[in-house]
Amino acid sequence: MSDDAHCLAAPGAPGLEPRWTSSSKVGVGTAYHTSCRVWFTLSHGIVNEIYWPTIDTPQVRDFGFLITDGESFVHEEKRDLLHEVEYPEKDCLFYRLTNSDKDGRYRLVKEVLADPHRSVVLVKSRLEVLDEALKGKLRVFALMAPHLEGRGKGNSAWVCDFAGRRLLRAERGRTFLALGCDRDFVKRSAGFVGVSDGWQDVMQHRGMEWEYGKAENGNVALTGEIDLSEGLEWTCGISLSASGVHAATCLLQSLAVPFEEKRVEYCQQWRRAEADEKDDLSGHTGDGGSMARLSRCVLLAHEDKVFAGAIIASLSIPWGDDRGDGEIGGYHLVWTRDLVQSASALLASGQLATPRHALIWLSCIQQEDGSFPQNSWMDGRPYWKGVQLDESAAPALLAWRLWRAGGMKDFNPMTVLTRSARFLMLQGPVTHQERWEEQSGYSPSTLAVVIAGLVCTAEFAGMAGDEEGAEFLLAYADWLNGHVDEWCACGEKDGRKAHYLRITPSSSVRPDAHPDPDSLEIQLANGGGKHLAREVVGGDFLHLVRLGLRAADEPLVLSSIEVMDEMIRHELPQGPGWRRYNFDGYGQRDDGEGFDEVGVGRCWPILTGERGHYELAAGRDPLPFIETMEKMANEGGMISEQLWDGEDQPGHGFKKGEPTGAAMPLCWSHAEYLSLVRSRRDGVVFDRIPACYERYVKLRTGYEMEMWTMNHRTRWVGYGKGLRLVLGEAAVVKVWGLGASEEEVLELEARGVETLNVWFVDVATEGLAAGARVRFEVGGEKGEVEVKR
Numbered sequence: 001m002s003d004d005a006h007c008l009a010a011p012g013a014p015g016l017e018p019r020w021t022s023s024s025k026v027g028v029g030t031a032y033h034t035s036c037r038v039w040f041t042l043s044h045g046i047v048n049e050i051y052w053p054t055i056d057t058p059q060v061r062d063f064g065f066l067i068t069d070g071e072s073f074v075h076e077e078k079r080d081l082l083h084e085v086e087y088p089e090k091d092c093l094f095y096r097l098t099n100s101d102k103d104g105r106y107r108l109v110k111e112v113l114a115d116p117h118r119s120v121v122l123v124k125s126r127l128e129v130l131d132e133a134l135k136g137k138l139r140v141f142a143l144m145a146p147h148l149e150g151r152g153k154g155n156s157a158w159v160c161d162f163a164g165r166r167l168l169r170a171e172r173g174r175t176f177l178a179l180g181c182d183r184d185f186v187k188r189s190a191g192f193v194g195v196s197d198g199w200q201d202v203m204q205h206r207g208m209e210w211e212y213g214k215a216e217n218g219n220v221a222l223t224g225e226i227d228l229s230e231g232l233e234w235t236c237g238i239s240l241s242a243s244g245v246h247a248a249t250c251l252l253q254s255l256a257v258p259f260e261e262k263r264v265e266y267c268q269q270w271r272r273a274e275a276d277e278k279d280d281l282s283g284h285t286g287d288g289g290s291m292a293r294l295s296r297c298v299l300l301a302h303e304d305k306v307f308a309g310a311i312i313a314s315l316s317i318p319w320g321d322d323r324g325d326g327e328i329g330g331y332h333l334v335w336t337r338d339l340v341q342s343a344s345a346l347l348a349s350g351q352l353a354t355p356r357h358a359l360i361w362l363s364c365i366q367q368e369d370g371s372f373p374q375n376s377w378m379d380g381r382p383y384w385k386g387v388q389l390d391e392s393a394a395p396a397l398l399a400w401r402l403w404r405a406g407g408m409k410d411f412n413p414m415t416v417l418t419r420s421a422r423f424l425m426l427q428g429p430v431t432h433q434e435r436w437e438e439q440s441g442y443s444p445s446t447l448a449v450v451i452a453g454l455v456c457t458a459e460f461a462g463m464a465g466d467e468e469g470a471e472f473l474l475a476y477a478d479w480l481n482g483h484v485d486e487w488c489a490c491g492e493k494d495g496r497k498a499h500y501l502r503i504t505p506s507s508s509v510r511p512d513a514h515p516d517p518d519s520l521e522i523q524l525a526n527g528g529g530k531h532l533a534r535e536v537v538g539g540d541f542l543h544l545v546r547l548g549l550r551a552a553d554e555p556l557v558l559s560s561i562e563v564m565d566e567m568i569r570h571e572l573p574q575g576p577g578w579r580r581y582n583f584d585g586y587g588q589r590d591d592g593e594g595f596d597e598v599g600v601g602r603c604w605p606i607l608t609g610e611r612g613h614y615e616l617a618a619g620r621d622p623l624p625f626i627e628t629m630e631k632m633a634n635e636g637g638m639i640s641e642q643l644w645d646g647e648d649q650p651g652h653g654f655k656k657g658e659p660t661g662a663a664m665p666l667c668w669s670h671a672e673y674l675s676l677v678r679s680r681r682d683g684v685v686f687d688r689i690p691a692c693y694e695r696y697v698k699l700r701t702g703y704e705m706e707m708w709t710m711n712h713r714t715r716w717v718g719y720g721k722g723l724r725l726v727l728g729e730a731a732v733v734k735v736w737g738l739g740a741s742e743e744e745v746l747e748l749e750a751r752g753v754e755t756l757n758v759w760f761v762d763v764a765t766e767g768l769a770a771g772a773r774v775r776f777e778v779g780g781e782k783g784e785v786e787v788k789r
Contacts, residue, residue, distance in 0.1 A: 007158075007213035012195025014218030018152020020320035020327070021048050021062050024664050026085045026636030028298060028315045029093040031114040032269035034305040038119040038240060040112065041315050042636070045083035045099040047112060052119050052175075052240035054378045055304045055312055056332045059175060059240055061145035061152065065108065065125070065226075066202045069137045074203050075101065077108065085636045091293050092270040093301055094263065095636075105131035106138060116265040120239045120254040127232040139207060140226045142236055143198050144179055145219075148172035151325045156216040157190035162248040168222040169244060176240070178247040182255045183234040185224035190215040198223020235259050273300055279350025281674075284681040286627035292677050294637045295670035296349045299342045302667050307378040309357030313338045314663040318641070319594035321661070329383050331663045333375040336362060336391035337435060338668050340398045345671035348678035348686050352407030359402060362395045363416040370423030374437070387432040387508070390446040392420050393453030397547075400456035400689065414464060414755075417457045422757050424450055425476050426728050427711055429487070430511040434503050435540070436580055438525040442487040442504040442515060445540035451477045451484075452547040452689045459691055461755065469755040474695075475705050476726070481549060481696055482703035488541070489556055490517040490534040497559035502538035502581040513714045526585030527598035537567040538581035542610050545617050546685055548693030552618035561614075570603050570645040572657040575628030577603030577645060578611065587642050588660040592652030595661070602642040602660055605632045609672035613685050622680050629673045634659060639669035705762070708783060719770050719789045723763040725750075725778065733761045737774035 027042035039051040046064030051057055068074040075081060081099040088096050088111070100107040111124045129135045146155050149172050157170040162178075166185045170177040187208045191197035192215050199221065201210045208225050215221075226234050239251035254262070275281075275296065282289025304310040317323055317330035339362070343355040365380030366372060371392045373382035399413040428450060434443035458473040485500075492498045504515050505522040522533040541560050544550040550557055568579040580586075584601025588594065612625030633639050640659035648655050679686045695701045705724040706717040717723045725733060727750055735746045750759035765774055765787060772787045 008211070010189070010191040010196040010210075010212035010215040012192040013215070014153065015192030015197070016194035016219055018061075018147065018193070018219040018324055020058075020147070020317045020323045020330075023316040023318050023320045023661055024634070024640070024659050025316055025638055026083075026634055027093065027095045027112075027638065028301050028665060029095065029112065029114060030301050030305075031116045031266055032273055032300070033116055035117045036114050036119060037305045038114050038121055039301070039315060040114060040121045042085065042095060042097065042112065044078035045081060045097050046078045047121065047123060047238075049315065049317070050121055050238060050240070051315065051332065053242075054306050055302065055310075055315070056334075056378050058150050058317075058330070058332065059146065059148050059177065060238065061147045063123070063142070063144040063236075063238060066141040066143055066199065067106070067108065068139055068141075068202060068206050069134055070139060070206045071137075074206060076199070081108070087294075087637075089267045091274050091297065092267045093297050094267055094270070105129075105134055111259070111263070113263060113266045115250075115254045115262060116269055118239070118250045118254055119241065120237050120250055122235055122237050122254060122259060122262060124235045124259045125233065127228070129232070138228075140228065141198060141202050141208065142179070142181065142185075142222075142224045142226060144168075144222045144238070145193065146170040146172070146177050146222065148175045148177060150328050152219045153325055154217055155220045156214070157220040157222050158214045159188040159190060159211075163252060165252060167248060167251070168224055169248070170220065170222060171244065174242055176242065176244040176247045178239045178244070178251045179222055179224070179236070180248075180251050180255060181224065181226060181234055181236045183227045183230065186227045187211055187225040189223045191221055191223070193219045193221050197221035270297065273297070273351075275350045281349065281677045281681055284626075284677050285630070286623060287630050291630045291633060291637060292349070292674055295639075295674045296346065296351070298638070298665055298670050299346055299667055299674070300351070300354065302342065303354055304378050307361060309343075309354060309359070309361035310334050310378050311339050311342045311354070311358060311667060313375075313668065314641070314666050316663045316665070318663045319661040322594045322596065329375070331666075333377065333383050335375045336372045337388070337394055340394040341671040342667045343398055344401055344687065345674040347401050347405050347407070348675050352402070352405060355398065355402050356407050356409065356411065359395060359398050359413060360411055362398075363413065366416055366419060370419035370421075371427075372420075374433070386437060387427070388434065388437065388446070389424060389428050389431040390435055390443075390449040392423055393450045395420060396453035396456040397449070397687070397689070400459065403460075414460055417460060418469070418756050421454055421457045421473060422728075424454065425726055425758065426709055429480055429483075429712060430506050430508045432508040436586075438586075439503050439505060439522065440508045441506045441522075443540060444484060444488040444500050445543040447480060447484050447488070448543035448547050448549055451480050451549060452692050454480075455689060455692050455695065466755050469753055472753050472756060472758075472760070475703070475724070476707060478701060478703040479705060479707045484544065484549075485556060487515060488517065489560075493518070493534070497563060498556060499537065499560040499563040500541035500556065501533050502536045502540055503533070505533055509711075511712060513712050514716060524583055524585065526601075528583040528585040531583060536581055536583060537563055539564050539568070539578055539607055539610060542614050546610070546613050546687050548688040548690065549696050551697050552614060572603060572643060572645060574631035574657050575624065576608060576611070577605070577643060578607035579603055579645070580607070587662065588644065588654070590646060592649035592654055600646075602662075603645045604642055605629055605639050605669045606666075606672040608632070609669075609676045612676045613679060613687070616679055616683075617685050617688075622676055626673070626676055626680065629676070632657070634664070638665035639673065640664035641666040641669065706765075706785070708785070710781060713783055715785055716788045717765050717785045719787055720766055723765045723774065723785060725761045725763065725776070727759040727761070727778065730759050731778050734777045735763055735774065736776070737772065738764060
């Protein structure tokens with residue numbers, strides 16, 4: 001290796017403050033083989049973020065071309081040309097991008113893939129000149145912005161030669177990038193963004209006047225002029241490695257093999273992931289199965305290659321145009337909830353290996369107390385620190401679905417499930433955050449997942465012969481289920497029917513065990529303001545029907561549907577859409593500006609899918625909702641997190657029903673769609689837990705025991721009900737109020753449930769009269785309950 005002889009340093013260090021790029025992807029891709037550890041995204045006709053060596057680490061902001069006639073114009077692909085995206089191969093994340101001059105004078109046709117066995121992104125390009133006057137005049141310049149190790153700052157770039165080839169390279173910390181072209185570069189330069197980079201040069205001079213040899217420690221860009229002297233086709237490669245020599249070696253090895261050979265192998269790899277004929281869902285879609293097949297590929301592409309089973313939320317950074325180095329997380333992290341949704345959808349499509357890997361990966365990152373991180377990096381390190389009870393319950397749902405599908409093989413999930421169940425019982429039922437990660441309180445969706453998770457764990461315990469553990473779990477689940485409506489629903493008032501709240505607010509530390517949903521106020525996040533909790537409505541209660549805890553035609557469910565549609569339903573060009581809740585502040589602002597701690601929450605495609613699941617549970621065909629979700633996808637088939645539901649904003653490019661600057665694709669959206677299609681095929685909601693449906697809908701099982709824990713100290717026990725103290729350690733409980741006099745003390749030793757690592761004391765309140773009071777003391781903490789009718 002030798003650097004170029006001219007090593008003129010670029011001026012203008014450190015360059016402009018770095019920013020990421022648009023989250024509105026039209027495609028994502030990677031090779032299916034695990035030896036390729038690079039992922040790419042596409043937007044506005046160019047390659048956006050490239051990730052390596054794990055899917056949580058972006059290394060490149062974008063890579064595209066500048067085109068000029070040297071005299072009258074300079075066009076930047078992403079800003080100045082018209083963009084089309086195609087899938088030349090079925091069931092494969094192989095892309096053809098066609099970027100055309102608005103005046104029809106030329107077009108640039110590009111095909112994008114990853115090397116099937118190396119961490120190299122390859123872009124084959126063909127310039128088609130349609131205007132005779134431009135033939136022989138156009139010049140093309142490759143432009144790349146490295147953001148190595150997830151940072152725009154602190155990058156260094158050089159021009160260099162390897163094996164006689166004229167390359168460009170960048171470096172930060174222990175990460176190295178090499179950029180090259182099979183036709184070689186005529187000119188090369190490394191500069192600082194906004195000052196001495198190639199974009200500034202070409203825009204000013206209609207060509208490259210600057211040839212800087214190095215730009216060190218800043219926000220840098222690499223530029224190279226493509227050699228078009230031998231023809232108008234070329235292939236560029238971007239290689240990433242932990243070694244500069246290795247990055248260049250892999251790059252040149254990839255470029256040495258004809259692109260067509262790479263294409264054939266790349267597509268063959270992806271075809272190994274095709275669903276079997278018995279799992280074909282095409283006949284239950286509105287588009288012949290195209291979106292279902294693509295959604296399956298999108299979910300598989302979001303799985304890491306080093307940490308198998310770890311599926312991130314999205315290969316995007318929401319509102320990335322306005323986000324800098326401080327937003328290192330983006331959505332390229334693993335949320336347990338999103339992972340379980342994605343893995344369950346893959347199960348629904350007949351894929352077993354990735355869901356099993358996902359469950360095992362989750363088992364290995366479980367926290368010591370039995371909980372799961374709010375979100376995490378691939379190695380399990382938590383990023384945000386919130387505690388969400390549904391995320392600790394969700395792995396039990398995945399385990400049950402995997403077992404039902406026959407995909408568990410020799411893995412035994414009992415350890416992770418029992419540890420999770422212990423955490424849920426001792427910490428619940430109030431969650432620190434609900435599924436939208438904003439509020440603490442009694443959430444109907446969180447409670448639905450927790451109840452179903454405990455029932456699933458009880459099923460596993462029963463199959464393992466642990467009848468004591470199974471009965472204990474079911475008793476607690478019964479208690480939760482018996483109180484959901486009391487905690488989460490308000491009565492009729494001011495002409496609005498009784499309905500489930502989005503969430504009943506309460507602190508998760510020593511919460512009020514008997515909240516009043518009718519009178520409590522809630523302070524919403526993201527500038528949403530303060531409101532009566534009963535006035536804040538969402539569709540979270542639909543999980544009660546989806547998981548089998550409530551019948552679709554129960555009066556409270558039906559009245560909640562009416563209120564939900566009145567408050568948060570919006571008619572979009574594709575069909576009905578729903579916001580998360582009214583007063584939501586997480587989304588594109590009304591003036592079209594991006595979310596910046598305040599905004600307006602827009603319609604989420606997943607909520608259209610959730611409503612489709614409800615309609616199926618109610619005995620109606622969900623096909624209209626399937627078709628609506630298909631129409632919600634963009635031209636590349638990607639489904640966004642949010643869609644613009646206001647009036648058109650031409651200045652910002654927003655039209656009603658089209659994606660906002662939120663994450664796209666969102667795996668949860670694709671998973672919801674895929675699960676809905678499978679549900680339609682089965683004629684029953686795929687996520688429904690039969691044991692829940694049998695117990696709570698068909699048999700209408702009630703609860704026999706009121707539960708008291710250190711974290712949730714009930715003050716009332718229903719007449720004729722028993723009282724169970726659930727403890728995290730062995731103890732002797734002193735009880736007053738059960739003997740011949742109120743001052744007589746009974747000492748009750750807690751019994752242990754070995755498999756769950758919990759202890760309990762049953763206090764015999766069943767025979768007490770209404771109004772009777774029982775006092776007790778455990779571990780220095782005192783409690784009192786009153787028997788109420």
